[in-house]
Amino acid sequence: MESYWKYTIAAFIGVMLFAFDFELFLASIPGLIGLFGFSLNDINIINDIAFGISAIAAFSFGALADRFGRKLLFMITILIYAFGSFLTGLSSTVLSFIGARGITSVGTGPDEPLGFTLTAETAPAKARGRQMMVTSLGFPIGQAIGAAVVYLFVLHSVYLPYVFFIGVIPALFLLYLRKGLPETDRFADLKAAREKVEKEKVSNVETKYKANLQEAVKNPYMQLFDLDLRRKSILMAIYTTIVAGNVAISLIALPIYYTSVKHVSFASTLSFEFISFALAAVGYVVVAYVGNRIGRRNIILAFLFVTVFSIFGIIYSTTPTEVLVFNVIFIFFLFSQWAAWPFYLNEMFPTRVRATASNFGYAFQWIGNIIFPTSILSIVTIYTGNWELAIILTMIVPIAFALFLTALLPRDNPTAVLEANAI
Numbered sequence: 001m002e003s004y005w006k007y008t009i010a011a012f013i014g015v016m017l018f019a020f021d022f023e024l025f026l027a028s029i030p031g032l033i034g035l036f037g038f039s040l041n042d043i044n045i046i047n048d049i050a051f052g053i054s055a056i057a058a059f060s061f062g063a064l065a066d067r068f069g070r071k072l073l074f075m076i077t078i079l080i081y082a083f084g085s086f087l088t089g090l091s092s093t094v095l096s097f098i099g100a101r102g103i104t105s106v107g108t109g110p111d112e113p114l115g116f117t118l119t120a121e122t123a124p125a126k127a128r129g130r131q132m133m134v135t136s137l138g139f140p141i142g143q144a145i146g147a148a149v150v151y152l153f154v155l156h157s158v159y160l161p162y163v164f165f166i167g168v169i170p171a172l173f174l175l176y177l178r179k180g181l182p183e184t185d186r187f188a189d190l191k192a193a194r195e196k197v198e199k200e201k202v203s204n205v206e207t208k209y210k211a212n213l214q215e216a217v218k219n220p221y222m223q224l225f226d227l228d229l230r231r232k233s234i235l236m237a238i239y240t241t242i243v244a245g246n247v248a249i250s251l252i253a254l255p256i257y258y259t260s261v262k263h264v265s266f267a268s269t270l271s272f273e274f275i276s277f278a279l280a281a282v283g284y285v286v287v288a289y290v291g292n293r294i295g296r297r298n299i300i301l302a303f304l305f306v307t308v309f310s311i312f313g314i315i316y317s318t319t320p321t322e323v324l325v326f327n328v329i330f331i332f333f334l335f336s337q338w339a340a341w342p343f344y345l346n347e348m349f350p351t352r353v354r355a356t357a358s359n360f361g362y363a364f365q366w367i368g369n370i371i372f373p374t375s376i377l378s379i380v381t382i383y384t385g386n387w388e389l390a391i392i393l394t395m396i397v398p399i400a401f402a403l404f405l406t407a408l409l410p411r412d413n414p415t416a417v418l419e420a421n422a423i
Contacts (some may be wrong), residue, residue: 004122004131006181011115011135013174014078017167018108019142020149021085024163025101026251027150027273030259030266031160032097040377042094047252048370050101054109055366061110062359063220069191070118070355071183075175077114081107082171089164109366112139113342113358120346121184121354125417129343133288136339137281144277151270186418190216190351210419211351220356224349232348233357235405236341237364239300242402243337244365245372246307246395250331252373253380254314257387258327264320272324276331283336288343295412296344303340304403306333311395315388348412350422372398 029043065073084104091097115135123131153163186209193205194216205213215223224233251273258264264272291299310333313326342358349357372394379390413421 004119004124004127006177007118007122007184008131008134010074010174010178010181011119012138013170013177014074014111014115015135015138016142016145017078017081017138017171017174018112019139020146021081021104021108021142021164021167023143023146023251023273023277024150024167025088027147027270028160028163029252030255030269031150031154035160036092038094043252044374044377046094046097046101048374049098050105051248051366051369053102054105054369055363057106057109058113058359058363058366062113062356062363065110065114065117065355065359066220066353069183070114070121070187071178071181073110073355074114074118074181075178077107077111078171078175078178079107080104081111082168082175083107085164085167085171089161091161109362110359113345113362114355116342116346117355117358118181118184120343120418121186121351125415128347128418129288129292129414132343132346133285133339136284136288136342139338140277140281140284140335144274144281147270147274147277151267151274154267154270186351194352209351216352220353221360223353224357224360229349229353229357232409233360235409236345236357236361238405239402240341240361241364241368241371242398243304243334243341243368245368246334246399248369248373249376249395250327250334253376254327256377257391258323261385261387262317262320262323264323268320272327275324276328277335279328280331280335283332284339287336287339291340291343292414296340296347296414297406297409297411300337300340300344300406301403303333303337304399304406308396308399308403310334311391311399315391343414344409344412347414347416347418347421348410350419354422 032038061073081104084100084107087100087103091100116132119131119135120128149163149166153160189208190211193207193211193213196205197203197213198217203214215226223229255269258269259266287299287303307330310326310330314323314330317323317326341361345358345361346354376390376394379393380387383389
């Protein structure tokens with residue numbers, strides 16, 4: 001096995017466990033409401049605090065990974081996830097779920113973006129798109145497994161919180177796997193040169209990989225807003241907020257919409273999610289390979305365009321079958337963008353801020369996960385069940401705006417050498 005495959009496998013399993021855990025909780029919401037008598041407000045509080053902690057962790061861990069190394073942080077994230085997942089299985093009150101999901105979020109928030117960074121930095125340029133595609137497939141596979149497991153627990157009347165114990169053993173195995181990985185060669189080269197610049201106060205240091213050492217000694221977040229990176233940083237932050245926010249809507253609010261307005265049963269909504277996520281895996285492969293040819297930015301533009309029309313189809317569906325069809329199209333074209341924008345971030349930012357930029361995008365993903373589901377449910381409450389208005393204001397209009405913003409991003413060359421492509 002080529003050494004870069006070990007990083008890819010370690011990243012893939014981490015993404016799969018993150019998505020598995022993410023889906024476990026969100027798919028369990030209707031069941032937890034019935035089991036413990038939680039209100040929608042209780043669920044919002046649990047989710048919002050967990051998502052907020054994920055954002056803080058992503059902001060923090062990305063900069064730490066660019067300062068101290070990818071491997072150390074990559075081990076810490078999975079250890080924290082395992083502990084939090086175990087505590088979630090023991091939870092039964094709003095307060096205990098807040099604590100358990102908060103701890104879990106410290107691990108899951110930065111793990112996926114760190115996985116993409118390690119994959120990008122270790123794979124050869126010509127194979128990088130394929131390797132990151134493999135890593136990204138952990139997301140739909142993990143979600144499909146999560147939805148299937150919750151469905152089986154509900155079907156066989158198993159005590160639902162116990163579902164969270166399932167991810168603990170794989171997480172501990174993954175910790176062992178990651179422990180055996182060395183630091184990435186690209187980061188090790190930059191770190192050694194940066195330390196020499198800082199200690200010896202010199203500017204000319206020989207490096208194996210091209211690097212801007214004058215910039216590399218600055219705070220990583222300051223670098224994101226320097227002239228060469230500012231536009232990408234700002235536009236990607238807005239884009240990820242909108243797109244991730246709509247993913248959260250599809251997992252939190254749309255099942256409520258389907259059961260209360262479209263008259264789809266709870267068990268059927270779980271099967272909808274399983275089918276949709278399984279098919280979305282195909283979308284990840286399509287996006288990764290087509291994006292390799294036409295660029296990540298351009299594939300995002302095309303998929304955002306179709307996403308908008310699929311939402312109209314959901315609104316005007318009149319039967320459960322039609323809802324399923326448009327839900328599949330919606331998830332296919334929205335979710336599979338995770339095989340494009342994390343690639344873009346890791347390819348279009350230099351090594352000195354790559355982990356920071358990757359986690360920066362994911363931090364705004366968690367912010368979107370807070371803002372958008374809360375917004376759509378608030379609009380439904382204020383306007384007495386007007387789901388159509390809520391969907392237009394929180395899904396269609398923002399995604400159309402994201403489409404416009406994405407067109408302003410620099411066009412990328414996915415097969416170029418990382419540093420040259422980034423700058």
